[in-house]
Amino acid sequence: MSIVPTGNAPGDSWRGCRNPMAAARAQAYGGPREAVLNAAGFAAAQAAVMRWPDYAATPLVTLPGLAARLGLAAIHYKDEGVRFGLKSFKALGGAYAVYRLLARTVAERTGQPPPDVDELLSGRWRDITAGLTVTCATDGNHGRSVAWGARLFGCRCVIYIHATVSEGRRDAIAHYGAEVVRVAGNYDDSVRHADAQARANGWTVVSDTTYEGYRDIPIDVMHGYGVLSQEVIAQLGHEPPTHVLVQAGVGAFAASVAAAFWIAWGPRRPRFVVVEPTRADCHLQSALAGHPVAVTGDLDTVMAGLACGEVSPAAWEIVSAAADAFVAIDDAHALAAVCAFANPCAGDPAIVSGETGATGLAALLAASEHPALHELLALDADSRVLLLGSEGDTDPALYRQITGRSADEVRR
Ligand SMILES: Cc1ncc(COP(=O)(O)O)c(C=O)c1O
Structure with a gap:
């Protein structure tokens, strides 16, 4: 197993490892994974959710200014902050x-x-x-x-x-x-x-x-999340991104995205990076152990949606095979990412992203400071990165505290 040599000491701003359990890229989606999440389940969920009042696909925003600043070819941001008025996927x-x-x-x-x-x-x-x-x-x-x-x-x-x-x-x-x-x-x-x-x-x-x-009800939950991935697949057209950074709490979201992209894109699927807080890094620790392990303690992190100490076993069956790398990021980078979205680079729109929604950018910002993390993520000037903005200002008071402005003021 290759553990990245730096960034693994207590108190470091990040930790990470390549996934020793990753399935070969050419391997088709199927087998036991199909018993968890499958194309029929995703299709049924999409057909149902599209009948809900006020259903609309959430925007996929392109951020050329931020991509240039980070030395990448493109950054796409799926903005779940406007999902059904609930502000998250x-x-x-x-x-x-x-x-x-x-x-x-x-x-x-x-x-x-x-x-x-x-x-x-x-x-x-x-x-x-x-x-x-x-x-x-x-x-x-x-x-x-x-x-x-x-x-x-x-x-x-x-x-x-x-x-x-x-x-x-x-x-x-x-x-x-x-x-x-x-x-x-x-x-x-x-x-x-x-x-x-x-x-x-x-x-x-x-x-x-x-x-x-x-298992059955959480599997319904994961199929429901798949609506987001189906929208992204349609919005991107024929060109999959090279990387997708997915934040993980119990891993249901990551499993859903991984399965949907694997089914749709096969070996052309993006490099899949699972990102979680350093204080609640149960996926990273499970990858290092080779099996699910629990992380204990108060799991206190500003990335509130990710404060989970145990992976979802059914989700892990997919994530453990689909992930290329696992990364844990500290709160400081999550807060910096929320502010970076609120104060955009020239040419980019302002984005309202909560602390959990900005986790993918937090990892990119850390990678721009730490060459070992940059290398772990395999980023270069040709990288087209998909960030999943899983939430907007789900806690408006906290959002104002972090950015100094309300969501409306940031968007103006
Ligand atoms: C906004 C947001 N993003 C991501 C996640 C992570 O999802 P999961 O727990 O399925 O890994 C959560 C979980 O609550 C969340 O609220």
Whole structure:
């Protein structure tokens, strides 16, 4: 295994390694990975999500000024900050899984085929759906999506947040009518708590992470995320990027993007770099160990959506084969990236990206300072890099604190 020789000491601004488990580039997508995520699942999710009120593809923004500054051929930024008014790609996953769960339950109770999106939205099955409760643990964005989906499709919702989730993120979930409960400990503790409460009360967990005996709903979540990748594939046309930098918490997002690009582009798929915080680097540590390992502690990082200590096992089946490299980045680079997007290079538009949304740029900025990281990412003047702006200002107060301006002021 090749661990990059510098940047691995405690307190360093980054760590990284090449992926010793990476599948050969020529290897087709398939086998056990297909049992997790597949083309049919992505297509079904896209067909459903396109029926949701106000669906629109989010923009793919080109940043020639930033690319020139970093010595790259091109940078594309997929801006999920405008997704369904929820300000993150997470809107796609949790809400899609809620839809699938309710449709399945209606089918079981009536003996009829599962209702489609329009039928469920019409309220025709409200007497069944209103009696159901969905729940999950969240560090913010996933819970917001589940709460929004519950309101849209008509069921009850209880969301658990852990100790360091900000009040702003709490309020954003409550805004969609969910009951929000704060519990002691870190994200992984809140996952266990939600599971115990669901068992005790007969509720259904709609989690973005898989665990022993629980896979189908998180797989729906990952297929829902795939809408973003299908949009990118259409927006880029026939030329795949050379690199994609994907931020990872439990890895469901990374798995979804990796599977969709592998299916669409085969051996022409971009170099896949998984980026996470140095304080919550469970993917990097799992890659180094050769199997999933848990990272403990408070996992405290400004990249709130990535404060996870354990990979999602089903997602890991895909990410462990698809990733070319794993990189962990410190908070300082994430904050610098948020500010770099807000204060664009000449010729580029200003972009409102939250701390978790800016993680890919954080890695690029660190790579421009550290030759070993530059080499690990295999960047050069021909690189066309796709950054996944997974969120906008999901915590507006924090965003203002970081940039000194509101999202509206930055966009002006
Ligand atoms: C904005 C944002 N980006 C990325 C992620 C990472 O997704 P995953 O936990 O599936 O790796 C999250 C997770 O909450 C998130 O909120």
